[in-house]
Amino acid sequence: MSKRVTAKEIAEELGISMMTVSRALNNRPNVKEETRKKVIETAARMGYSPNHVARSLVKQKTETLGVVVPKITHSFFPEVIRGIEEISYSSGYHLILTHSAEDFEQEKDALQTLESKRVDGILISTAQTVEDYDIYERLAKLGVPMVFFDRCVFNIGVSCVTVDDERGARRMTRHLIEHGYQRIAHISGPSRVSIGRYRLSGYRKELEEHGLPYDESLVVEAGFQEEDGYEAMKRLLALPDTRRPDAVFAVNDASAFGAIKAIKEANFRIPDDIAIGGFTDDIRAELLEVPLTTIRQPAYEIGKKAAQQVIELIEGKSNTVNEIIVQTELVIRRSCGCDVESQSPLLSESSAVGAK
Amino acid sequence: MSKRVTAKEIAEELGISMMTVSRALNNRPNVKEETRKKVIETAARMGYSPNHVARSLVKQKTETLGVVVPKITHSFFPEVIRGIEEISYSSGYHLILTHSAEDFEQEKDALQTLESKRVDGILISTAQTVEDYDIYERLAKLGVPMVFFDRCVFNIGVSCVTVDDERGARRMTRHLIEHGYQRIAHISGPSRVSIGRYRLSGYRKELEEHGLPYDESLVVEAGFQEEDGYEAMKRLLALPDTRRPDAVFAVNDASAFGAIKAIKEANFRIPDDIAIGGFTDDIRAELLEVPLTTIRQPAYEIGKKAAQQVIELIEGKSNTVNEIIVQTELVIRRSCGCDVESQSPLLSESSAVGAK
DNA sequence: TTGTACGCGTTATCAA
């Protein structure tokens, strides 16, 4: 550890008290302008850097937010983080980023460290292996400002920012039904995770509304990763010809990517033999050989809203438990076999940076 | 701020001293096993969470690394962060993630906060508008363990983990030359940034080695973003027919994406009219309508190595200034007009999660 | 094996 200049040393240098230095440096009233100037100048000359650790200890505030993501993937979470970062930066908070790698034990670990580091608030999207809610409840009861995003836990008094998963799933399912598909399969997410449950329930409700049977053999519970979708699709493809799905709704785009891989390996064509729809609108979705029809989740927005929520909690501007629902959008591409005039998928305005 | 249980309170509860509590909780020797058990049990019961802030203050160590990235984009930096996270997690460090949004002022800001927060080490990739190196030098002189990754500043006594940019650029340029292209343009990065300079110099040296003229009108300095590549390409396309390039080497994939967009808008074909090569191997590169030939930078590796470097510095296992060069790889796809049997680009094993 | 006194670097409080 390098030797650091302290406020005390500045005080000694100038023959004044520590408190005056502190006041001057923090732009507090009751300091003679002349003194303030001298202090600031001396501090700069001596290379003073205020010790935030000491400050946090006495102020009981770290100006830091803890973020827990299940995965630092390529598309959704980085975008969410960007949203979080933008809001928190402008409010003077910094981010401790942790990731659970979809593992509940690591997540608990991360949460405990964040607690020990006394972050002012926590933003979290649960791991897919979440087992119980004790730790969230404990933190919530302790009064640690906390907000879930994307993957939430409800009814434990914690706010949440997410999309209307059930509605999005219904929208996708309806879209497939309206295009004449009869045997629509669903590669679902883990039922432990909110978005897994809600998307499944949306799928199911929409089938019912259209008088289609809910066929359990067409629903495979899997994880959120590409390989999970791949394995699940293989199981669906192993069904006898007459029972094989003519369309598949995957819980998210990653899962859909895996499913597509399995479908191609089995020499079926998309969408002719099997249509497919995803959820997320990953940046890769529109670039696939057969661009993927999907439900767009505004990741950046979700991040911003979630950050706004915790900050409001922290600063006491609000203490209600909110469920913020961000709207999704059905993005129709070729994988569902619909007649959209498919423009060249290369870098549409909507994705990435729209060069104008 | 919620009321927190302190070590002192545990001590009072048990009628022992704070120190015994501290020793018991930190698995230090010289505590009767029975006492230790009681302490641990009581701590759990009372919901004790050690205050890391206080601990950091006395130990002069925060167990935290500061990370500064210019952008939280979709591909390269998230992968680097994943690598950093993996190593630091296993060594007990947590990450404060800041981003400069490619803006030098924000970067300085971030660096100052990280300094104030007394992070144990800093990992940084410079913003494209970097102006001077004062702050890096100051931090380095102060003895703050610091490592650059990807975009480095050399000769100021700070370690760096990057790829051999010049060599990668030469490799790409040579590849284009060997395929008969004569007028190879370069959309370069900002000359202020190391990778901008080295890639340009690689391009230039390779041309020279092959006896090709270095034509200034074929070199356009731009930024690292998609729109920069787009604008730069438009300028190249505005050249008279005979002076127009037949191939373009873009400083990175994002820039190449923008260039491709401009080329298509001008109704030229890739690679027939104009071939193109990038640098990075963004996850989208292989998914383009005409998959992009590029130089692969092992982002995850870079992150891991960079994290290992700072941690070694922090723990005093090393105090030498290292320049770690990670190898790149030429990835040949269709955009350069070469005869590769182009397999379906959809989610090859190499990208994302290879479902097996 | 356990306890006491002090210090880490800052801010809050109250007195001057």
Place this chain on the structure above:
DNA sequence: TTGATAACGCGTACAA
């Protein structure tokens, strides 16, 4: 307008 003193919660050093 300034300063002295006491926290903040923990670990170190030494004594018991």
